[in-house]
Amino acid sequence: MDAITLVARTGRAIRLGAGDSIAIVNLFGQQVVDTWAVSAIDPTTVLSMAHSRMANGRLAVEAGDTLVGSDREPMLTLESDTSGGRHDTLIPACDPARYRQLGVVGHHASCATNFRDALQALAVPVPSQVPQPLNLFMNVPVAGDGSLGIEPPTSRPGDRVTLRAVQPVVVVLSACPQDLAPTNGAHHEPRDVELWLRPCPDHTGGRPSS
């Protein structure tokens, strides 16, 4: 099993069969990874942060949680997490409009574009709207009055989150290109992330063996 490098500012879509898992390793410690899942059977069904917040009864996610789709069926479990569990489920993916608001003229890589490009690379139909991502390692404190902040991640180099597929899914990951806010640390420098795929030992990863 070899590691896959998710290069800073880029995205990648990966098929997981039921029982397969993927570890997302924060090599440098403070890189946010926008994460989505799309059903491999019905691509109109996507991982839903709103339905997952309802299912788990909290804003954040933590090890042991089940993440559900827009049909309320389990799609992923958050199997383990060494980071201390600061992940965001509220902030939308960065997109070209956000970078224009921040003063960028011309092209700037974005998680929303990475999401679309990664699905297209696997010939998976792209949803008309980019779903709310699970923003792994993103530190968005919620104050008692409901106000939100965006602060540098509290995760450390080598921290990892492992997600396991409950059903066949396409997982999409984007190493967030945000370099105009402390989203990816005070240094404003997006970094590479490492991915480790682990097929379910009971089968061939949900794909028929031939």
Ligand SMILES: [Zn+2]
């Ligand atoms: Zn982003």
